[in-house]
Amino acid sequence: MAALSDRLDHVLGVKAAGSLVDAFDMHTVEDLLRHYPTRYATHGQPLTEEAPEDGSHITVIGRITKAELRPMRNRRGSLLKVVLDTGSGQGVDVTFFNGDKVKYVVREGSRAMMSGTVNYWRPGQWSLNHPGYLILPESDDDSVAALTKVRGGGHLRGLAQSAKGEGGVDASFMEREFIPVYPATAKVQSWDVLACVRQVLDQLDPIADPLPEQVLAERDLLPVSDALRLIHLPERKSDIDAAEQRLCFDEALALQLVLAEQRHENSARKARACPPRADGIAAAFEQRLPFELTEGQHQVIGEISSDLSRTHPMHRLLQGEVGSGKTIVALHAMLQVVDAGQQCALLAPTEVLAAQHYRSLSAMLGNLGTSGELGAAEYSTQLTLVTGSMSAATKRAALLAAVSGDAGIVIGTHALIQDNVEFFDLGMVIVDEQHRFGVEQRDALRAKAKADASPHLLVMTATPIPRTIAMTTLGDLETSTLTQLPRGRSPIASKVVPRKQHPKWVDRAWDRIIEEVEAGRQAYVVCSRIGDDEEGTTGKRGKKAAAEKETPKTQAALEVFETLRDGPLANVRVGLLHGRLPSDEKDQVMREFNDAALDVLVCTTVVEVGVDVPNATVMVILDADRFGVSQLHQLRGRIGRGKHAGLCLLVTDAAPTGSAMARLEAVAATTDGFELAVLDLRTRREGDVLGAAQSGTTRSLRLLSLLDDLEVITAAQDFARQIIESDPGLRAHPGLAGMMRAAVDAQRLDYLAKS
Missing domain, CATH: 3.40.50.300 (P-loop containing nucleotide triphosphate hydrolases)
Structure with missing residues (x-):
């Protein structure tokens, strides 16, 4: 018998398991069973008195009444022209293009199963061209009897090989309505995977379901044991739907458990509170604004101000349309932190953007940003810029301003992450265009804060993120969204x-x-x-x-x-x-x-x-x-x-x-960025959205749609947060911990845990 955690080489043998490791990095029984079919092959429509449609796929069983080898007209080689009597009163014309190779197998008098695409070569005349085929033993009816030796070609031969056991081919398997088709490689074909899956399922022990009975009942979900069997060997379409419903929830839950765990850890960290001051730089800045903030900007400033006032680190995403005024909101947050005697670091992806931020923030602050200079305001701070291509003297001055605390706001590119950049008291990190940075880079900057406290974190993006994507990839972040454009923006x-x-x-x-x-x-x-x-x-x-x-x-x-x-x-x-x-x-x-x-x-x-x-x-x-x-x-x-x-x-x-x-x-x-974001995601793999470019992993979600499964993701998030709140680390729920590790690859878990 076999358990989900068993090594594949112990269950399948070293040779078969080694092929799966090389092709798909599979090591355990669960790795294999979570390698779901991409589609299901069917035998196609049965042959009836009505002529099949051109291009339709059919599978027929009958006796070969004619097998004639003919030379090709315009090139070397020969065709094998075959007539298959199906007992329906009409013969099926079949053509094999490699006639010399198949003539010794496809012979008159033999019973055969043939499966292919209908091709009309003249009105009322159709044939199957080069179909998959399987030579069958003699039988009194049209069912497929037991095969001791596989003789055939194309996909039918492969499927027959996958059904082969000690007593020969399990021919009943060939008559299944739905036969799974798996992601494959040149060396490991779909039927090789199928053979391994069937061998594992034959030995699989009962699986203890990680989900409580109440959740299964509320969501009408199959037990995981049934779902894993039916996704591979369904009897009917409803089996596939039910299995996918359960396994899709598992994938959503696995991600949400990781994010809920990270969220719980963030809430346990300590940060120094930065409550707003009525007489500080932030208040002076707001009084000087030459324009009225939008209602949305006021709301988001309030949300961020409340977060900064607490003794655990803010962990917030600020997203908004291009030109919606995120920079003003971020600057207000930075000034609130500066008012509390701490520093802020603004990380930008390019030198052009970093320099632009430096110029625009300096212009917005005026003499509020010229601390230490003649004419500086009573309440003021200093801005400094750090980039990789600065001259040595300019960079030394910028680094000195950062480490001494003279600069309340330090703006820079990846150069901020270098070891020689130190801060006097880093209280907040702002990451602009967060999708341009890997989590390791983000983490390296946050680590420059004092050891006894974590800095507040605000990540910004002008690339709108649909709700399901944000919930699945950034579920440990609180989200603020600016939808209004400031006055003065033109169409x-x-x-x-x-x-x-x-x-x-x-x-x-x-x-x-x-x-x-x-x-x-x-x-x-x-x-x-x-x-x-x-x-x-x-x-x-x-x-x-x-x-x-x-x-x-x-x-x-x-x-x-x-x-x-x-x-x-x-x-x-x-x-x-x-x-x-x-x-x-x-x-x-x-x-x-x-x-x-x-x-x-x-x-x-x-x-x-x-x-x-x-x-x-x-x-x-x-x-x-x-x-x-x-x-x-x-x-x-x-x-x-x-x-x-x-x-x-x-x-x-x-x-x-x-x-x-x-x-x-x-x-x-x-010009609706959220509408365009959905369009963008529908034109490319959702795995890209999960940060593959940042983490170096491949697509890890197999069934869950990040665009269409909002209800599933929401339910999984609610359940995950309840579980993690009562059992951080999932020590009392080993099944959930195991499912999380299986459904999301280890590198992806590391990536999410760091974000």
């Missing part, structure tokens, strides 16, 4: 420009930019790549490989810059910005664009987040089909930030009826 119109069908429309785009510049406004031209041999690698092999690659069809920023500067935009001031420019050059270009010394900025996605130039009203995105939905929405958010309306032109060579064009049309049709 943005978006249009798709099909370059191949309407080349003159592109010329009109350049004319439109000139019109905006003549009206005193500015524009972006965004490219998907830099150019200048960026696709090659160093070394002789790299250069050779680059030379062998097909020349990219996309337009590069370097080429577009020269073309526009010397051509359509020759009479306006054009600048260039991309990620390979030295830091001081990038900063200089952005300053010139901010100060309207440049009219048009040709750039890459380095401007995707955080760049705020209210005077920019037009954006032309070249090769727009090369960008993701959320990325296009982020880029588009760089315009229309002032009093003038914005126009975004999505230039593409995509086919008019293709999926890429449909995606661009969808982006152009709405």
